[in-house]
Amino acid sequence: MEHSCKTLFAARLSEAMSLRKASQSDVAEMAGVTKASVSLWIYGRTLAKKETAAKLAAALKVSELWLLGCDIPMREGGRDPRRRANGTGSVSKLPGDRKNPFVARVSAKAADGKGSAQRSIGSFATCDDALDAIQSYIDSHVEAKGGKATFCEVYAQWARDKLPELGESSRKTLKAAYKHCAGLHGMEYSRIRETHMQACVDGCGLGHSTQAAIKILFGHLDRYVSKLGMGWEAFSHYVSVPAPEEPSATDAFADAQADRIWELACEPWADSVLALMYSGWRTTELLNLKASDVDLALGVMRGGLKTRAGKNRIVPIHSKIRAMVERRCADASGGYVFGDGGMRCPAHKYYDHWRGVMHLAGIEGLTPRSCRVTLRSRMDRAGANKVCIDRIMGHKSRDVGESVYTVKTIDDLREAIEMVTW
Secondary structure, three states, X not given: OHHHHHHHHHHHHHHHHHHHOOOHHHHHHHHOOOHHHHXXXXXXXXOOOHHHHHHHHHHHOOOHHHHOOOOOOOOOOOOOOOOOOOOOOEEEEOOOOOOOOEEEEEEEEOOOOXXXXXXXXXXXXXXXXXXXXXXXXXXXXXXXXXXXXXXHHHHHHHHHHOHHHOOHHHHHHHHHHHHOOHHHOOOEHHHOOHHHHHHHHHHOOOOHHHHHHHHHHHHHHHHHHHHOOOOOOOOXXXXXXXXXXXXXXXXXXXXXXHHHHHHOOOOOOHHHHHHHHHHOOOHHHHHHOEHXXXXXXXXXXXXXXXXXXXXXXXXXXXXXXXXXXXXXXXXXXXXXXXOEOOEOOOHHHHHHHHHHHHHHHOOOOOOHHHHHHHHHHHHHHOOOOHHHHHHHHOOOOOOHHHHHOOXXXXXXXXXXXXXXXX
């Protein structure tokens, strides 16, 4: 009986030392004994005292009772560290005397696209190193988490892998959309349904563009997890976004209101309102405009965002705002024509400037978008060429002949914009 206890203790001590890559010298130091004593344990000649066995178990991270031969898991209250729950990877030990005998494997989609298989992510010196590698892989790969991956984790991995492929404007829009999905961040993605997504869209409290951006984000994430082979049903295409409100005539500046802005032209930031009104730039397009984008010799500005028709377009400088543009370019110390303190003016700060000008002018209910509505309406009323209007505003002409086969010069665009004379 004593012989079998010594033999079992020797076998389990050797197994624990192998898992930890511990030498006889290491074990001797752990237990506070000589190397010769360790050698006697390993060869089954003697049995360690209970106090010494307790020290060894703590140092080797195994159960003391298991080490002494009891039929229980290797670790206290747990299983063999190499055995993991289904779908969470596994560790196996290769035979022979190897430098890195412990192989870490994780679950992956089978080559035929059906079911799952395991693939190796590396070989390691100790079992703990292999387990740490598996955990690190699971933490950074949502496909390894299976149905436990949260919305936040899926977004983080998608943002790492796919977001850099998108344009700057799209990246900013989708990052902002993610913030409006705070109620989903902690939910397991596999449990998210159309009702949850729709609640985010309806509850954001903002307009059509933000609601559409949230739906677009859901679509990106659904396609991403589908390509990872997660096998979850996509619900984003069931989400609905209310149609945008059609612009109304009241969105434009009336003649008296435009005259009032001209009376305030010397007030801070009033020139930016006039610049929007006579150029058709979107707010962000105006704030992104740099002095290098303005060609005073040709009398044009280059810029634009959002759509293919809107990007990198040419807008003639209207004669009524040329002096303002020249002055702004001369003062553009930070490079931005309508900068603030030598830096690009953030949109939220510009809206403060806008409200200040509107307050001085005694105008209520109009936004920077009203300037675009005003310019397009005025050019249309003056009989300007429709293609030229679309090119200036950054809108895509609906007719193929107009959008593809109609060439317009800078002089054509200038003629159209100069028809606005108020």
